[in-house]
Amino acid sequence: MSPIVERFLLYLDVIRWNRPAGWLLLLWPTLSALFLAAGGFPGWHLIVVFTLGTVLMRSAGCCVNDVADREFDKHVKRTAQRPVTSGSVSPREALVLGAVLALLAFALVLTTNGVTVVWSFAALLVTLIYPFAKRYVSMPQAVLGVAFSFGIPMAYAAVRGGAIVNVYTLWASIPPQAWVLLLGNLFWVLAYDTEYAMVDRDDDLRIGMKTSAITLGSWDVPAVIVFYGAYLGIWTWVMQTNGAGWAWWLALAVAIGQVGWHAKLIYTRTREGCFMAFRVNHWLGFALFMGIVLR
Template sequence: MQSILKISNLRAYYYLLRINQPSGLFLLLWPTLWALWLSGLNTPPLKIFLVFVLGVFFMRSAGCVVNDIVDLKIDGHILRTKERVLPSGEISIQEAKFLYIGLLLISCCLVCNLHFLTIYLSLFGLVLTCIYPFMKRYTHLPQVILGLSFSWGIPMAWVEVSNSITITCFLLFLANLCWVVSYDTQYSMADRADDLKMGVKSTAILFGCYDKIIISLLQLVTLLLLTLVGLLIGLHLIFYISILIACVLFIYQQVLINNREPDLCLKAFMQNNWVGLIIFIGIASSI
């Protein structure tokens, strides 16, 4: 691996792993933290917390690398992505593959510290990570696959802490799935023109002129399911205040995407990190 990876390319690896763009990392982290706190109704053990946080970082990075490998030819023709380190030729495909393998090996070492059932669940999460980049070629619903992938930390965390999967876990999973589809549709709205030229599929293209309405419905379902989770567990008032704040942020996102301007769609997408953080604060303060 040392003969392929180059110290002179450390900056390029930094960008390939999207360390400079932590928004995706946090969007994967927040629901995992929700589940870690809710499953035990307490602060999780430090070891479990660290394994999941590090796992989120390495698997998110692995997902970015494999996505860039698969999309190499597409990214070179899209304005927003053509300057990425792979399509620009700053690093080789071999370097990217070695990094991907290394990230997976580190993730495997981390998950081996968890219960057997959690390890078993992680295998399906790995499959989701690997197949997601190909979905935009075959279905208009790649955002659903991403939603499953970004929600998979929920059952893993739940099983690790409580050794069970409950209806509350399932509702939290569904809530996050709806949320991911809503914000990744916002993200894909920014690329819709380029995607249509390249023949790439997405929910933004599938929903067409109904995109804003469907996003708002997905956001509403997210809030309703999270509220139901809070009622089932018996969370305190501050959690419902966090839900109300999230609702206000969703309304603001609708204002941003109203004219479907790419830059504002991306801005709306970025707002979702605040949604995840606020809900986590509401959960952590209510148990």
């Protein structure tokens, strides 16, 4: 294998190309918001922009996260062999790769409107803050929740926004419904990323990392179920104001069934069960997305 191909494969490993669950978790709520904001099909242009943008920004986030956590990741069984942690890819290479990916995502945003462009800077800021929140915030999953949910207000801005006149028009371009959806989605992120944190709890306790799984302690499993309930409840409340039909209620039933399955997977708190629960979460988001599309 040539050195160029080897390097390319390492870069794909840095951005988790073979693990699409991460960007799917961002994609379904973002596309759901697009369809809700448009009142139906939002057009192929916006679907392509937000799909590719989601993949690119999640990949850029992985680059920043791996550089920020490289010293901690050495002591965690699951992450010790990541390219940046193991030294196969230098921190500088990873940051350059992340910057290139972020610029490509920004180029896509430039094809929308001025309001969306401005909001994209807020999304980028939250993405950069999250890797460092794990050192200071007891539940950094809440910061990740904002980062992973910011595609929702940006979707509304892309559909309904326009030129920027002043700060008021910038803020008014995002209806309250978008922020309510963001709040609901934040609870979903808290649920699945707490499951993820439960996988590494022993390692994180040893190295002094802060996570929701550690903060919640023995209340972790009940809290995850409450988080799922808040997510589904808030989104259902929004859907009732948007003419929820049979498709939504069917999707909600499927989602509730998945929550029950997740509860069974994480009940004993095994690494395997918690990791499986995290990995299949995107199907829950997909179910709600289909309920919105077919409503």
